[in-house]
Amino acid sequence: MGNLTHHHHHHPVDPEKFQAELKDKLNSLGYRYTPQRQQIVGLFLSEEGHLTAKEVTEHVQQQSASIDQATIYRSLEFFYKIGVLSCSQMGGQTVYEIAHSVPHHHLVCTNCDTVMPLDDHHFDDLVAHLWQDHQFRAELTHLTISGLCGHCAN
Amino acid sequence: MGNLTHHHHHHPVDPEKFQAELKDKLNSLGYRYTPQRQQIVGLFLSEEGHLTAKEVTEHVQQQSASIDQATIYRSLEFFYKIGVLSCSQMGGQTVYEIAHSVPHHHLVCTNCDTVMPLDDHHFDDLVAHLWQDHQFRAELTHLTISGLCGHCAN
DNA sequence: CTCCTTATTGCAAATAGTTGCAATAATAAC
DNA sequence: GTTATTATTGCAACTATTTGCAATAAGGAG
Structure with missing residues (x-):
């Protein structure tokens, strides 16, 4: 690793x-x-x-x-x-x-292992949706989203 | 557990x-x-x-x-x-x-441990956003989102 | 500063999960 | 069916993480 x-x-x-x-x-x-x-x-x-x-x-x-x-x-x-x-x-x-005062999540490139922070507010819509349509009160702790960074995506 | x-x-x-x-x-x-x-x-x-x-x-x-x-x-x-x-x-x-043919994610209630499926399409906007504004090609595998289900939220 | 309470530590043993390697057995080819 | 190839297994040793418990020491009270 x-x-x-x-x-x-x-x-x-x-x-x-x-x-x-x-x-x-x-x-x-x-x-x-x-x-x-x-x-x-x-x-x-x-x-x-x-x-x-x-x-x-x-x-x-x-x-x-x-x-x-x-x-x-x-x-x-x-x-x-x-x-x-x-x-x-x-x-x-x-x-x-x-733990920073501002919650954030992580984007991890599966190719070069670079870790990028992702602000919590990107999930606001999702959290609202889960609450309205699924009656689920999401407590988003640090999510890790895997993928390819701009560099490695080419 | x-x-x-x-x-x-x-x-x-x-x-x-x-x-x-x-x-x-x-x-x-x-x-x-x-x-x-x-x-x-x-x-x-x-x-x-x-x-x-x-x-x-x-x-x-x-x-x-x-x-x-x-x-x-x-x-x-x-x-x-x-x-x-x-x-x-x-x-x-x-x-x-x-692994189902349709990818899905999980909502887990931290109180009663119930697991609910959450369809992948709920993340379409987020994935699109990550790609456009962060040049990040997200590969969402099974995410687990913790929180309280409608039942336990009361 | 000293004493008391009990949260926390270190130890050692237990439980999880991983890895190298020789032995085994599932396939493919004949 | 027989044989050759090599993916896969079982074993045993190893690393990672957790847990019970007696000993320790941090912090509050006097």
Whole structure:
């Protein structure tokens, strides 16, 4: 499986501030901001783009001695559930990234593996339709749409 | 994880005929229709709806002595690649079903786990838009859209 | 600063899914 | 039917992910 490149306009974020606010948020919810969790979030703040659980494990274990893989899997799941990370399926792999305030989806080229963001509003019509004609309240999380990018379509 | 129920209008298929035609198709492509593959396809023809690899393994190994799990995983992948089975992600699980001639997607209620089919044509506008404004040739395989069904939305 | 509660971790074992390879058996050709 | 070819299988080992549980330590209260 090829590298998952990533072409994103990056919301500038102050890591210090982000982490401080995150700690407050977790504490107010009764959760704890452990060094392990700090490192994992720190990694996502420093590395641009999507990371698999395996990649997180490698990076994190390189820095700090031994954070167990179970901790990493549990942390990714945890941050996903509380909305700090987003999670999507890409080429059979589960990838995580910092959850932007503006939800977005991904276009993945099956030929060159380029990942392009796709704004959420493109699904507004579909969501409205599902609600009106199917009585279904769609909760669109990060969809991954495969296909060929303009470059590879030729 | 709860049972994945399934509410589908079923294309009536004659299993005998289906299997015979499948054998010819595979042979003409240089593949072989082994007893293992026959059993797996037979299961999908008899069981309505989606099955996970684990469910397939259980059913198949119950009937016939010992078909290895590797064979099952490889067969599911194989049938998916040649278009006999379709594959989609549902609640973190990979599920397979007989690929209908008319592509469709799934609406999954996050509350009661009901699965509803959603016709492919609902994405025509989106696909056209992606092509015109993003130069992206979307290949929509089976999308799974989570949300609340009309029943649970109240 | 110390103590208490309990969320979280690390460990180890279990469950999922994948892969290399020699043995097997489905086809096609004769 | 027999034989040759090679796709496919079973096995076993491996990687990926999950889970139970006792030990640890974060954060609130005093």
